Amino acid sequence: MSASESAAKSKFVLRTNQIQALIDFLRERGYRTAGPTIRDCAVIYDEINNAEQIPLGVADEQEAGFYRVKKRKEAGYFSYVVGAHSWKKFLNPPRFTLWKAKMDNGEMSLVVDEPQAVPHYAFIGVRPCEIAAIAVQDRVYLDGPYVDNLYKERRSAIAIIAVNCAHPGGTCFCVSMDTGPEAKSGFDLALTEIQETNRHLFVATTGSDLGVEIAKALKLEPATPDDIADEAATIKRAAGKMGRKIDTSHINELLQRNEDHPRWNHVGDRCLNCANCTMVCPTCFCMTVEDTTDITGKTAERSRRWDSCFTIEFSHIHGGAVRTSASARYRHWMTHKLASWQDQFGVSGCVGCGRCITWCPVGIDITEEAAAIRASSRGE
Amino acid sequence: MATRPKPKVAVWKFASCDGCQxxxxxxxDELLAVLGEIELAYFPEATRMVVKGPYDISLVxxxxTSPHDAERIHKVRRASKKLVTIGACATAGGIQALRNFADVKEYTSIVYASPQYIETLSHSTPIQNHVFVDFELRGCPINKAQLLEVVSAFLHGRKPVTxxxxxxLACKLNGTPCTMVAHGTPCLGPVTHTGCGAICPAFHRGCYGCFGPKETPNTTSLSNQWEKLGVxxxxxxxxxxxxxxxxxxxxxxxxxxERK
Incomplete structure (x- = not known):
């Protein structure tokens, strides 16, 4: 940790009636504010400019293939965990036109539209596992020899207001993946919601110069030793309430040497190869490029969109697709996520957010699959 | 520069509701641009004018469903350089393929006063069962943006993006959470071919499967889950x-x- 970072890590108290002031401050600083809100029966991420858009007094029930939003007695602002969306939709838009070209009298030229300003987002309510996921995507898009400019432009402009988790969900396993329930770095300001009878506040930890500026501008009071003790207790309680766990010891070698394990066929029989897991995963980064023309053939367009290793076209090469069976596609995805990702990017591709378990329409559970393979692993 | 003649396009109707054509x-908004690029040589729904074949592209x-049509489709094929089938009837037999699961003779005897005049086949079958098809565009009805895409692709000799x-995938690209997971609404989306724009789930309804089976559909696993949802x-x-x-x-x- 650098000197400036450690100096920045001070703890303050943010009152619940200051959330609007926080949003207003970020907007005045030129950010578009995005955060959790409810739509289509789920907590999703969207642009918000009003504290009332944040789901107050809402809990989520999550199990394999199951998600329900519920009312809870205590009116907390962040008493649910990650929902149907992830922040990647802001950093790598699901659909994006890369360029257009036109043909005039046999001459091709690029159509240069008015340059669109890259949106500067302040993400409010980023969970520790999601900060880890953004760090994983940074390695994919920014750290290799080929930097993805579309991601870079968006990523470099964001502010992160993190929220540490007090109420982990039924499919959460960030403790196993060492990504939560407390954000250690990678935020501008991190909030921990303390909720007791007659006491409802946020302990706010600054993580950057912007965080310090926020504390100053909102005139946040320093946190008392009691507040800090309550924060630690809240996070400790949360760490003990993980709905799932996964044994990650030597998981790279474990999966690599079990490529013929019968469990792959078992999961292949259930897998719909519908791609939901990859779409909701905050680290899955695959995309495809599509070329089209208009009816006149004088305008061509190249666009990119999210793709998934669960589709046939994904591995289509001359002669056909490489992974035709669902079991081969599931094995490829899970082995990449938990194992070969480490060889490729130096970290696990899984951050333990549990989305792939919750949002699988048939409830396939990556922790259960990994445990089943470990239980009857081939060789050592 | 000499102008090359516009490609001749024909639109043919077999047993269907006309919705796709x-x-x-x-x-x-695009119709004038379309007519600027093609000659609608045969399209009785739009014009009485008929230009003789052969046709560069036939949309079928x-x-x-009848012996007459089973012969007519061969004539259409012979007159067409490229034959593209459009819609669930042409690509899968349509809703009228429900007859394939029943006794057509019995049906005709109930429905028609003089069934002896009805000449019909026992099965409703897709065009590809009869002639070679260059491309199938799915949907009931087809999506007009996809139709434009396919016609554009054929006019310019490229692969259609369908x-x-x-x-x-379309739901997730749109940001629509899964209906099965978020509110327990059974949905055929996981086994259904994309192309409609994922309209129904956006309105909290399950997919009805209008575009037919997707690549490698796992219908058994989806059915098991529907049963868990109480279906x-x-x-x-x-x-x-x-x-x-x-x-x-x-x-x-x-x-x-049905066997259960």
């Missing part, structure tokens, strides 16, 4: 037995539930 006329709507994966066999059978009832994966799945 109407999609071409629905291209209101409808399924084969991916065969699940509706789920009985009779409902499951009907869900798979609609506009694309005779598409192989849907047919097999509906038959599996």
């Amino acid at each position: 109407l999609s071409l006329l629905d291209c209101e 709507e409808g399924s084969i 991916p065969p994966h699940a509706v789920c 009985d066999s009779a409902t499951l059978m009907r869900a798979f037995r609609s506009f694309n009832a005779y598409a192989e994966p849907f047919r097999k799945e509906s038959e599996a539930h």
Whole structure:
């Protein structure tokens, strides 16, 4: 940790009636504010400019293939965990036109539209596992020899207001993946919601110069030793309430040497190869490029969109697709996520957010699959 | 520069509701551009004018349900350089393929006063069962943006962008949470070919499977999950037995539930 970072890590108290002031401050600083809100029966991420858009007094029930939003007695602002969306939709838009070209009298030229300003987002309510996921995507898009400019432009402009988790969900396993329930770095300001009878506040930890500026501008009071003790207790309680766990010891070698394990066929029989897991995963980064023309053939367009290793076209090469069976596609995805990702990017591709378990329409559970393979692993 | 003649396009109707060929006329904003690029050589729904074949592109709507049509489709094929089938009738037999699961003679005797005048086949079958088809465009009805895409692709000799994966991808690209997971609404999206824009789930309804089976559909696993959501066999059978009832994966799945 650098000197400036450690100096920045001070703890303050943010009152619940200051959330609007926080949003207003970020907007005045030129950010578009995005955060959790409810739509289509789920907590999703969207642009918000009003504290009332944040789901107050809402809990989520999550199990394999199951998600329900519920009312809870205590009116907390962040008493649910990650929902149907992830922040990647802001950093790598699901659909994006890369360029257009036109043909005039046999001459091709690029159509240069008015340059669109890259949106500067302040993400409010980023969970520790999601900060880890953004760090994983940074390695994919920014750290290799080929930097993805579309991601870079968006990523470099964001502010992160993190929220540490007090109420982990039924499919959460960030403790196993060492990504939560407390954000250690990678935020501008991190909030921990303390909720007791007659006491409802946020302990706010600054993580950057912007965080310090926020504390100053909102005139946040320093946190008392009691507040800090309550924060630690809240996070400790949360760490003990993980709905799932996964044994990650030597998981790279474990999966690599079990490529013929019968469990792959078992999961292949259930897998719909519908791609939901990859779409909701905050680290899955695959995309495809599509070329089209208009009816006149004088305008061509190249666009990119999210793709998934669960589709046939994904591995289509001359002669056909490489992974035709669902079991081969599931094995490829899970082995990449938990194992070969480490060889490729130096970290696990899984951050333990549990989305792939919750949002699988048939409830396939990556922790259960990994445990089943470990239980009857081939060789050592 | 000499202007080359515009490609001749014909639109043919077999057993169908006309909805898919109407999609071409629905291209209101694009219609003038379309007519600037092609010559509508045969399209009785739009014009009485008929230009003789051969045709560069034939769009074929409808399924084969009569001996007369079973012969006529061969004439269409012979007159067409490229033959593109449009819609669930032409690509899977349509809703009228429900006859394939019943006794047509019995039906005609009940429906018609003089059934002896009815000349019909026992099965409603897709065009590809009769002649070579260059491209199939799915949907009940087809999506007009996809129709424009396919016609554009054929005019300019490129591959149409009409991916065969699940509706789920379109839902997720749109930001629509899964209806099965978020509110327990059974949905055919995970086994259905994308292309409609994932309209129904955006309105909290499950997919009806209008675009037929996707690539490698796992209908058995989806049915098991529907049963967990409280759907009985009779409902499951009907869900798979609609506009694309005779598409192989849907047919097999509906038959599996019929036996239960």
